[in-house]
Amino acid sequence: MGHWLMDTAGIGSIIVLAVGFSILVAYVYMLRWIQAAPPDPVLVEAEAGDEEAFAAQVGGDKA
Amino acid sequence: MARWGMVIDLDKCFACQSCTLACRMENNTPVAGPDQASRGRAILWNEVLPFVEGEYPEVTMALIPRPCQHCDNPPCTKVCPVKATYKDEEGIVCIDYGRCIGCRFCTVACPYQVRYFNWYRPEWPEALKEHLNPDPEVAPRPKGVVEKCTFCIQRLRKAREGAEAEGRPFTATDYTPACVQTCTGRARYFGDLDDPNSLVSQLAASPRAFRLLEEMGTQPKVYYLKQG
Amino acid sequence: MSQPYRESELERAVLNPLRQTTMQFYLVLGVLGLVFLWGAASLIRQWLLGLGVTGLGRPVYWGIYLSNFVFFIGISHAGTLISAILRVTQAEWRRPITRVSEAITFFALVLGGLQIWIDMGRPERVLYPLIWGRYQSPFLWDFTCIGIYLLSSTLYLYLPMIPDLARMRDHMTDAPRWRRWLYQAMSLNWHGSHEQNRRLEKGIGIMAILIIPIAVSVHTVVSWVFGMTMQPMWHSTILGPYFVVGAIFSGIAMLFIFMTLIRKAWHLEKWIGAKQYNYLGLLLLVMSAFWGYFTLAEYLTTGYGSLVHEAHVIQAKLAGEYAPWFWAMVTCNLIFPFAILLWRRGRTPTGTFIAALCVAIGMWIERFTIVAPSLTRPSLGFERAIYAPTLTEVAITLGSVALFSLLFLLFFKIFPVVSVWEVEEGQVIEAVRRKAEELAYQTG
Numbered sequence: 251m252g253h254w255l256m257d258t259a260g261i262g263s264i265i266v267l268a269v270g271f272s273i274l275v276a277y278v279y280m281l282r283w284i285q286a287a288p289p290d291p292v293l294v295e296a297e298a299g300d301e302e303a304f305a306a307q308v309g310g311d312k313a
Numbered sequence: 314m315a316r317w318g319m320v321i322d323l324d325k326c327f328a329c330q331s332c333t334l335a336c337r338m339e340n341n342t343p344v345a346g347p348d349q350a351s352r353g354r355a356i357l358w359n360e361v362l363p364f365v366e367g368e369y370p371e372v373t374m375a376l377i378p379r380p381c382q383h384c385d386n387p388p389c390t391k392v393c394p395v396k397a398t399y400k401d402e403e404g405i406v407c408i409d410y411g412r413c414i415g416c417r418f419c420t421v422a423c424p425y426q427v428r429y430f431n432w433y434r435p436e437w438p439e440a441l442k443e444h445l446n447p448d449p450e451v452a453p454r455p456k457g458v459v460e461k462c463t464f465c466i467q468r469l470r471k472a473r474e475g476a477e478a479e480g481r482p483f484t485a486t487d488y489t490p491a492c493v494q495t496c497t498g499r500a501r502y503f504g505d506l507d508d509p510n511s512l513v514s515q516l517a518a519s520p521r522a523f524r525l526l527e528e529m530g531t532q533p534k535v536y537y538l539k540q541g
Numbered sequence: 542m543s544q545p546y547r548e549s550e551l552e553r554a555v556l557n558p559l560r561q562t563t564m565q566f567y568l569v570l571g572v573l574g575l576v577f578l579w580g581a582a583s584l585i586r587q588w589l590l591g592l593g594v595t596g597l598g599r600p601v602y603w604g605i606y607l608s609n610f611v612f613f614i615g616i617s618h619a620g621t622l623i624s625a626i627l628r629v630t631q632a633e634w635r636r637p638i639t640r641v642s643e644a645i646t647f648f649a650l651v652l653g654g655l656q657i658w659i660d661m662g663r664p665e666r667v668l669y670p671l672i673w674g675r676y677q678s679p680f681l682w683d684f685t686c687i688g689i690y691l692l693s694s695t696l697y698l699y700l701p702m703i704p705d706l707a708r709m710r711d712h713m714t715d716a717p718r719w720r721r722w723l724y725q726a727m728s729l730n731w732h733g734s735h736e737q738n739r740r741l742e743k744g745i746g747i748m749a750i751l752i753i754p755i756a757v758s759v760h761t762v763v764s765w766v767f768g769m770t771m772q773p774m775w776h777s778t779i780l781g782p783y784f785v786v787g788a789i790f791s792g793i794a795m796l797f798i799f800m801t802l803i804r805k806a807w808h809l810e811k812w813i814g815a816k817q818y819n820y821l822g823l824l825l826l827v828m829s830a831f832w833g834y835f836t837l838a839e840y841l842t843t844g845y846g847s848l849v850h851e852a853h854v855i856q857a858k859l860a861g862e863y864a865p866w867f868w869a870m871v872t873c874n875l876i877f878p879f880a881i882l883l884w885r886r887g888r889t890p891t892g893t894f895i896a897a898l899c900v901a902i903g904m905w906i907e908r909f910t911i912v913a914p915s916l917t918r919p920s921l922g923f924e925r926a927i928y929a930p931t932l933t934e935v936a937i938t939l940g941s942v943a944l945f946s947l948l949f950l951l952f953f954k955i956f957p958v959v960s961v962w963e964v965e966e967g968q969v970i971e972a973v974r975r976k977a978e979e980l981a982y983q984t985g
Contacts, residue, residue: 255676259396262674262681270688277696280744284703285729287737353598353926362923379921388771394680395673414669415592415662417602418680422770424920426600430662432593456591457662526920529771 315485316404317464318506318534319493320516321378324541325500328376330361332492332501336380338444339465339491341451343435356429358462359492375540378501380492381406381427381462382525382533389419389428398459404506404534405464413458420459424526425533428461464503465490485511506534546712551812551964555957556713558807562954565806570950573943580940583933584659592662594933601916601928606660608908609938613653613945614687614763615784615904618792620646620694621756623821625749634820636967637812640960641803642796643698648948649795650691652941657683659937679769682762690752690759697748699727703741704962707731720955760788772915773850774843783835790828790874791904793821797897799949801890803958812964815889822888825896829878836871853918862927863914866906873903 255261336342336359345355364375383406390398390406397412398419420428434456437445445453450467454460469488476483485505493501504513513536516522521538548556558566587594597604623642627635658667674681706728709716713724731737764784767775804813843851844859858867877899881887887896917926 257396257675257677259673259675262394262676262678263671264674265676266674266681266684266688267671269685270692273689273692277692280696280747281729284700284737284740284744285731287734287740289732290734290736349593352596353600353924354593362921364923392678392680392769394670394675394678396675397673412666412669412673413663414666416657416660416680417662418678418766420599420602421772421916424771426919426921426923429599430602431591432598433591455663459662529920 314402314507315505316507316534317383317469317488318404318504318513318517318536319380319383319464319490320502320513320522320536320538322500322502322516322538323375323377324538325498326376326378326496327498328361328378329497331495331497332359332378332380333357333361335491335495336462336465339446339451339468340463341445341453342429342460343431343453344437344441349432354430354432356431356435356460358427358429358460377525377537378492379425379427379525380490380535381464382425382531382535383462383464385532385534386530388422388424388529388531392418392422394418403469405466405469406461407463407466408458408460410454410458410460415457415459417459424529424531428459430459431456465492548712549965551959552708552961554807554809554811555959555961556709559709559713559954559957560715566950566954570947573947573950576943577940577947580937580943583936583940587659587933587937588664594931596929596931596934598926598928600919600924601913601926603660603912603916604928605909605930605934605938606656608905608912609941610653610656610660611763611784611908611912612791612905613649613656613941614759615788615791615908616795616901617646617649617653617690617694618756618760618785618788619649619796620644620697620792621752622789622792623796624697625752625756628745628749629753632820633967633970634816636964637809637959638796638800638817638821639701639963640698640958641800642792643694643701644949644952645792645795645799646694647691647698648945648952650687650694651948652945654687654691655941659941679762679766683759683766686755686759686762690755693748693752693755697745697752700741700745700748701960701963702956703727703729703731704733705957705960707733708961709957723955756788757785760785767911767915771920773848773918773920774854774915775911777839777843779835779839779842783839786828786831786835787904787907790825790832791901793825793828794897794900794904797821797825797893798901801894801897803953804890807958809959812959818890818893819885819888822882822893822896825893825900826878826882829875829882829900833875836874850918850920850922853922854915857914857918858910863910866910870903870906870910873899874907877903 337357340358342356342358349355359378359380361376361378364377366373366375383400383404385400385404387400387406390396390400393399394416395412395414397409397414398406399409400406415430417430420430431454435453448467450470468490472487473483476487485508489503493503502513502516504511506514506517508514516538517536519538522536523539524533524536527533583594595604595606620643623635624639628639658664661667670681670684674684676682706724710721710724710728710731714721716724761781761784764780768777768780770776800813800817804810840855840859844855847855857863878896881892881896886892913928917928
């Protein structure tokens with residue numbers, strides 16, 4: 251089995267491509283994970299113009 | 314399945330180099346010319362090599378004909394990235410010219426220097442062009458690939474076809490490489506090393522028998538019989 | 542947009558070359574371009590005629606192209622070492638030079654891979670290893686490791702660039718349209734929220750750790766292309782670690798060369814200064830000592846034993862036709878670095894630049910004296926050969942160096958040469974530390 255894996259034409263290509271491709275996918279996932287990070291909550295709410303939510307977050311202890 | 318091997322009796326060899334010539338005619342190796350040859354670019358699948366020992370005036374020289382050693386444990390096939398060179402079921406190390414990428418890893422891995430590279434497109438003088446072997450199996454190789462002695466594997470195929478045409482079973486004696494057939498001193502023997510009754514396996518067991526760079530563990534299938 | 546954006550001093554220094562192009566730039570570009578074209582023309586001629594235009598023959602089947610391959614892969618260690626190791630150990634002074642070193646890694650890998658293609662007898666079959674690949678061959682191990690390294694170092698170059706790209710997307714509105722589009726696309730909607738920063742730092746942290754073993758694997762399998770054969774003085778267990786040490790050594794040297802040139806051309810004296818030159822100079826000195834130790838270990842072991850086949854090769858290197866190469870290598874890699882870098886006064890920009898040039902040349906010679914001499918003395922000792930490279934090989938080698946510099950230069954015509962946000966982060970850390978010390982002093 252070991253010899254067959256090492257000595258067969260094409261198996262080496264599959265190993266190289268499989269390793270390369272899985273790493274590429276992992277890296278793309280990492281980039282998308284960074285891209286998908288939510289913006290800071292304060293900014294979102296403030297831009298939305300929801301003053302109550304803004305107060306709840308920024309001035310939560312005012313009451 | 315046979316395990317093809319060769320025995321060369323150095324007592325009988327007088328270095329006439331007819332093996333080298335016969336090989337060239339059989340296998341269509343190109344003509345390099347003196348300039349290219351001096352740069353180590355002559356392609357001679359079978360070569361008679363000079364081994365000089367000592368310094369003048371205490372000099373001895375041994376002349377050893379060297380075809381491919383067709384190792385049972387070939388270091389060249391191990392390193393090939395695309396399996397363009399491989400050992401077939403009968404122990405002959407072959408090259409697929411259509412697949413060779415010309416990286417020359419096998420040429421540096423072979424300790425016997427039996428592998429040759431096509432530095433340019435192969436060429437022949439006009440007079441020789443008419444005498445090329447027409448067998449498609451030995452058609453001239455393209456530039457940029459590696460080639461080497463195949464024990465005239467095309468002759469094995471022809472011998473099998475011949476036996477079949479005659480309606481008789483193929484025997485090991487039907488198959489003879491060109492260098493063995495032509496050897497002036499009858500110094501070369503060829504046959505099946507796995508057959509205990511064959512001449513080659515008996516000679517290979519002789520106390521005179523040795524192999525080149527045996528300590529490297531390549532297990533060549535070319536045996537030499539010591540001189541003297 | 543309430544207020545117009547005001548660029549900091551650093552931003553102006555780094556971004557100005559992206560806006561304005563000087564006469565000098567075109568001049569350098571022209572010279573490099575000509576050398577590159579000379580190499581490219583020689584390569585096309587080689588493809589048309591065959592590898593016969595090189596100085597190769599039997600038994601020296603591998604020559605300068607393989608030396609270049611090992612050399613370029615070796616200098617690709619610059620990025621890993623400086624960036625990853627210094628990041629992991631949190632050395633603050635790394636900040637202004639990480640981008641340069643990561644770029645060296647990327648382009649050196651591209652050029653290294655190219656050398657194998659140049660060396661092939663059938664260049665049109667370059668993809669065959671991806672179709673008929675056979676894993677027992679060390680070339681396939683190279684394909685695997687260099688492939689992983691290329692992907693990883695691309696990401697490792699890209700990740701810390703994202704915040705800078707976003708900044709350019711927002712503020713370099715005067716850039717040509719295609720470049721604005723490029724910054725827009727490449728900045729991945731970066732908005733720099735707390736969570737996004739955390740994720741980016743985490744990503745960079747993972748890559749910094751991951752890329753170190755990957756780099757070690759690359760330099761090791763490159764050595765195994767030679768080590769796995771039975772050629773005298775290739776077939777040695779020291780070759781793997783020896784190549785790793787040589788890679789770090791030449792990588793630092795290459796970083797010195799490029800960072801000094803950039804410091805001068807971009808006027809970054811304020812950010813790349815005495816600290817970087819002193820610490821990195823010490824590191825180069827340490828690697829020189831390591832390299833000397835490995836060389837001594839290899840040559841003494843081989844020479845003392847004097848096995849027949851190896852004795853011929855070592856003789857050729859120490860006293861034969863390769864002796865000028867060998868002793869030039871020792872001078873460049875050991876004597877010059879020690880003579881210059883041992884002293885504090887030597888670890889200046891000029892001093893280290895000279896030492897680094899010596900090391901870069903010395904390490905190329907080292908690669909050459911590993912590849913060629915062993916092949917001139919094959920085990921079956923019926924012939925000896927002398928390998929002399931032809932003009933084609935010289936042209937392609939110089940063309941490769943020119944292409945490497947050209948890619949590097951053009952890259953930094955589009956992207957910032959210093960990681961601006963990381964340097965700023967360093968400045969904040971420094972300010973906070975000072976303030977804390979001040980407070981501690983006042984209260985204590």
